[in-house]
Amino acid sequence: MGRGRRDKVYLTVEDRENLEQISRNGYAPAKKILHARILLMCDEGKYSKRTWTDEEIAEALQVHRNTVGRIRQRFLQKGEKPALERQLRKTPPTPPKVDGSSEAHIIALCCADPPEGRAEWTIRLLTSELKQRQVITEISASTVWRTPKKNELRPWKTQRFCIPERDLARFVAEMEVVLDLYSTEPCEEEPLIAMDEASKQLLGEVYPPIAMQPGQDKKEDYHYEREGVQALFMFVDPHRGWRRVSSRDSRTRIDWAEEIRQLLDEDYPNARKVKLLSDNLNTHNIASLYEAFPAPEAHRLARRLEIYHTPRNGSWLNVAETELSVLSKQCLDRRIPSKDKLKEEIDAWQKSRNQNASKVIWRFSTSDARVKLKHLYPVFEQEE
Template identity: 50%
Template sequence: MYELPYDEKHPVVCMDEKPYQLLGEIREPLPMIPGSDQKTDSEYVRKGTVSIFAFVEPLGGVHHVSVREHRTATDWAEEIRYLVDNMYPDAEKIILVMDNLNTHKPSSLYKRYPAEEARRIIKKLEIHYTPKHGSWLDIAEIELNVMTRQCLNRRIAEIEQLRSELSAWETERNTVAAKVNWHFRTSDARTKLSSLYPTFTTAS
C-alpha cells in the first residue's frame, strides 16, 4: 500500500490509537527563570485515562487527532464516520491501514449506526490490517510518537486542555502538510520478514 503513487481519489490513510493518562500537579511548579528551567515536583495526581485517535495520510500530509473518554467500538465507528464524511468526502475509496484491534472491525459500525448507514460508510473503505505482532508497520504509530514528543511531553490534567493542545498541534501539522517518507520497501520485507512469505519450488 505504501508504494502506491499519490492519488487524492484513493488516499492511503493510517490510523492508530493510544491511551493517555491525565496527570495533575500536587504542588505548583516553580516557574522558569533566567539560567534555570522550570522545576516540577516528582509527585502527581492521577486524573483518569482517555484515548487518543490519530489519522495520517503519509503522502497527502493530512493529519487528524481526537480525544475520547473511552476506546469502545462506538468510539471507533464515530471516528471512521468522521474520516469518511469530513476528512475525505470526495474520495472514491479510502485505503485504510490499521492494526487488528477487536474494535477495528466493520461490525463496529453496525453497533453504532443503522445498517444502511453502516453499509454506506463501509463502501467507502478498503481496509488493510497490519500483520499480527507487526503493528509497527502502521505509519500512524510514527504519528503518535511525533505527537508524544512534540505535544505530550508534560503533564496535562484536564481532557479539554488536552483537546485544545492537540488541536493546535494538528493545525500546525496540517499547515505544513507534514508527510512521511517510508523507507521500508517490499524488497526489504521479503528479506526481514522472510518467514511470513511462502516458499515455492520449481518442478524439475
C-alpha cells in the same frame, strides 16, 4: 641466611654470556628470563661490574627477597638449568570439585524451573540446591558460577521471540500487502489513511511548579492528581501530509465507528473509497459500524471503506504509530490536567503539522523486505 652473610655466586664468562643471551631473548618464558637476571645480579666474580645486595635485587626486579635467595641456592646446589626452570610441584594437583557428573547436574538445574517461590535461578540458589541434594557438599558460589559461564547459561535472562516460527508465512503475506499499499501511487479518489490508537493520562499539579530561571531548571513536585484517561485516535494521510487527532473518554466500537463516519463524511467526503490501514484491534472492523448506526447508514459507510490490517507483531508497518510517537515527544510529554487543555494542545499541534504538510516518506518496499528480511520467509529462493 642473615642480611650480612650469603653464599656467593661466581659466574664464568660462558655462564654470563649464556645468561645474558637468555635475559635478552623475547621468546623465552618470563620466569626463565627473570631467573637469569637474578643470577646475573647475584654474580660477585671478577666479570661482574657491581655487587648487589638481595634487597637491591628484589627492589630492582620487583620480586621478594626470599625469591632471590632461593634462586641463588638452587644455582649453587643444582646448577644453572634447575635454577632457570620453574620448579615442579612436589604434590599432585588437587582434583577439581566439579567433575563431569556434577557439571551435568549444574547444567540440568540451570535449564530446569526454579523452586517454588523463586522467579529465577541465582548462583547462591544453585549452590544451596547442590548442597541440599548432596551433589557437592562443599563448594563456593564462585566455583559453581564457572559452569554456567563456560556453557553460556544465563538463567536470569529470558529472550522473547517476536514472531513464532509457525507464524512466519502468515506474517510475510500480510506484510507484503501493507508494503504494496505504501508503494501504490496516491489517488485522490481512493486515499490511503493509516490509523492507530493510544491513551493519555491526565495529571494535575498538587503544588504549582517553579518556572525555569538562569542557572536553575524547572521544578515540579513529585506528587500529582489523577484526572482520568483520554483515548486518542490518530488518522494520517502519508501522501498528503495530513493528520487528525481526536480525544475521547473511551475507545469502544461506538467511538471507533463515529471516528470513521467523521473521516468519510467530513475529512474525505469526495473520496469514492478510503483505504484504511489499522492494527488488529477487535473494534477495527465493519461490525462496529453496524453496532453504532442503523443498517442503511452502516452499509453506506462500509461501501466506502476498505480495511487493511497490519500483521500481528508488525505494528512498525503502521505510519500512524510513528506519528503518535512524534505527538508524544513534541506535545504530550508533560503533565496535562484536563480534557479541554488536552484538546487545545492537540489541536495546536496538528494545525502546525498540517500547515507544514509533514509527510511520511515510506521507502521500504516488498523487494527490500525479500532481501533484508529474508530470514522471515519460510521458503526463500536463493540467488544463483
